[in-house]
Amino acid sequence: MSGGADPSSSEALLARLRRDTVWAGLALAAAALGLWPGQPARAAGVLGGLALIGLSYAGLRAGVDAALGLRMGAVSPAERPEIPADSPASGRSLGFVKFFTRHAILALGAYVMIARFELHPVAMLVGVTTPAIAAGIEFVRIVRARRTGSQSRSL
């Protein structure tokens, strides 16, 4: 992360990561469906893993935004970063509820998917890996942008 106090850059980073995660999950689900056409539980497992990590992300983000909103009460308005409009600035308590109950919801969701819906467990693990794939894509993107920037400066 480069220095500076630009909240929109972090929001843009998170938006790119969200988008890459969803695309990676959909691509992996499509690949699973293409490789094993007779077993849709594998593709559904990837999507189930994606849903689990999405729930986790939503809970973490709500909690961090709520906590940040609490902290920002002690900071002068000029130094206060903009918290995105869709964050629970008005419903801070709901953000904390989401944060602290996320593990229970995750455990319930994972149990239902594995034991009741019988989604493929390894495919679910692959679905949970998608944020790491998105982070890898973002890392490559940053390295390439820096390389391009340094080349253009040297010219």
Added chain:
Amino acid sequence: MSTRRSFLSAFLMLLVAGLLSPVYAQEAAGATGTALVQWSIITAGFALAIAAAGGALGQGRAVSSATEAIARNPGAAGEIRGALILGLVLIESLVIYVLLISLILFFLKPFGG
């Protein structure tokens, strides 16, 4: 926002419906589990406990460092927030791996039983 909320509501309703439905793969109670099955269940419990402890330590350190950084430089809170959320999600994904593996050992019993 409303789309996200309706998607979340539909997802939670699906989970509840799945919870209320009968267990499809339930087999007749046969012989008692072998020692391997028993040990795999014990291992799953310990693995989940260790993963939760490790994840909690990692997330605690991340939050501690982030709050310290925001206290030093409140103007950078926006950037720190993004890095914090990304780090927490990556740590959390490791805990979810172990949760899934534990659930596989608990309910699917890959070693028989």
